[in-house]
Amino acid sequence: MKIDESLVQWVEIDSQAFRHNVQEFKKRLGRTELMAVIKANAYGHGLLVIARLAKEAGIRWFGVNNVEEGLALRQAGFDQAILILGYVPLSQAEAVVHYDLRTVVYNLENLKVLARAARQQKKKAFVHLKIETGTNRQGIPIKKLGIIFREIKKLPEIVVEGLSSHFANIEDTTDDVYPRYQLNNFLEAINWFKRQGVEIPVKHMSCTAAAMLFPETHFDLVRVGIGLYGLWPSRETLVSCRMRGQEPLKLKPVLSWRAKVAQVKSIARGACIGYGCTYRTTRPTKLAVIPVGYYDGYDRSLSNSAYVLIRGKRAQIRGRVCMNFIMADITDIPGVKLEDRVTLIGTDGKEKITADQLASLAGTISYEIVTRINPLIPRVIV
Template identity: 35%
Template sequence: MLFTSYIELSKSALNNNIQFMKKMAGDSPRYSMVIKANAYGHGIEDLLPLVESCGIDHFSVFSVEEARRALKVKNDYCDLMIMGFVDDDHLEWAIENNISFFVFTKERLDAVCKIAKQTSLPARIHIELETGMHRTGFVKDDLEYVAQKLQENAGDIELEGLCTHFAGAESLSNFDRIYNQIGTFHRRCSWFHDKGLQPKYKHLSCSAGVLNFPEASMDLVRVGIANYGFWPNNETKILHIRNGQIPEDPLQQVLSWKSKVMSVNPVAEDEYVSYGTSYRTNRESKIATVPVGYGYGFSRNLSNMGHVLINEKRVPVVGAVNMNMMVVDVTDLPIVKVGDEVVMIGKQGDKSITISSFSDMNNSMNYELLTRLPAAIPRYEVD
């Protein structure tokens, strides 16, 4: 094994999740797979072809760098949309490569209008509207300016979309805020319609929006975390199960993360293990080292808290997680040897370790832990 760990991507789990979310979104909206942050840690280049084989032909990224990577592997018939950062220097590149992108400031709109005149294709833009998130987007006072610019540059600019972003659709505590956003967005869209500006897509729903506010799916949905087998939060999952909308968890984790035992050694009672004095043996012990540490995505915060699977048993991480390795207590395993499979995330026999278990121990989010997985770890397709 050239690398110290590897990631497996389950095509069947991916397809299961996509089909479930498409059913929840309904037949009307176009389905966009969000692959920002290296496809939530799954790997853009590795995952995108699998997504295409599941029938998806629209992808959303955050930056030009992600768009470049997706452009190299996607089929020509698939659409690509940049939701975030595009320097003025790369606007012409995006336009010439027929990539649509969000516009949310006057400065960017002015730059697009200028550069689009120099290109062979019209600029396909999505005007982002501020509806209550207070992060990016045009506020109400900007709309006259935006409409005038779009009308004056109609030959060079295609208004492909009007969009906004929910400010926490996964949580019931945000219910009123989200409904206010939906109402504001509808009013803004009507305002543009009255100005004779009718986009191809009106869109605001993410995974949580599709699940909790299906009436807001509109013309396009931007689905991220649920495609990968994770609920936006436990609250959303529990609500759907309790309401009888789903009989059991329909989402399947796409990613598994594995390594191998590097060494096995005996340790006497009352000895400290790993750096420092955070763990001391209370019996004659057997410890194994695994060549994965915080430098490879296994958080140092999981020191003396995390678990891995070896020989279909859950064993604890003991002592401090190092940069390049961790130590696990395998005293209770009758047989363990160098080369045995180690599962950090995924299944082994009837046991499993989920990203959620990591986040519970680490006080983090599924999203955060997934996106910390280094891009250099090799990823392989499995059934």
């Protein structure tokens, strides 16, 4: 697709890369279903853009964070099974039932209001019970399953479609002791239901790293986010793959972030650049002013440390990242002119800058770099 000339910055979404990543996971999943985790504006890639690509790739499950994201998908005509992974306030139970959204549930109060809403609408409410296996985020402690299940039996409108959990320490380490502890806890919960004579159809606990490393955690559905966008959860995940003799998935980054040069200027040796005069030139310098700042999601901690690509070459950020601008040193890049293309994340000629590189410079993870890209910046499928 051609980029609209009126844009000063945009995010390119590589549809081929996305399809490729889906296939890389599908090859390893056998009969297990693949959920595309598209919460947080599809990890900054654009909720509806990615939903469309995921649907075209045959994905039948979407994972979102809240009712608003689920609603946006329904209003755009998506009929996939949508599971809300975050918290649904009691007041939104009616909307959940009305729009046929599924929710992860871990409180009795939420179950009761969902049942009431379903009764009023003469429908069923589909829930996935979240089991506390050791992350100590959302979840029902295994010893409380008896109490919850007794109450659920009094609520015929509730359909327990799923049983889920989430790993705490799978990306940050090559050590599999904690994931195995959590897996065992999850198996204990599954067996607890079996003993009650209940077989819950959709059991799931895998994120990207688990889907890659531990086939025994796949169960009926895996919830894959970062991997579908072509990013590795961490270096440790890649190392773990190699340590286990597994062939690492060949992932292709889906997102590129581009902008246009807003001004080219020459400044003298000894001049200071930007707020706080944190950079002073040591030679006559040529600068490109780029209309992207921390408001857009370009982290302020990248001040004086990251680089962008212009004309296939690296241009170092000089001075602080401003709210809406950054300045880059183009002294050694001949011929840069107004409205030349700038790459903040992505490839330009033989050079590239990845979300992982920016994350490492900013002291964070690639997840944060991409999810923070301002949702107002147009996402364009290429």
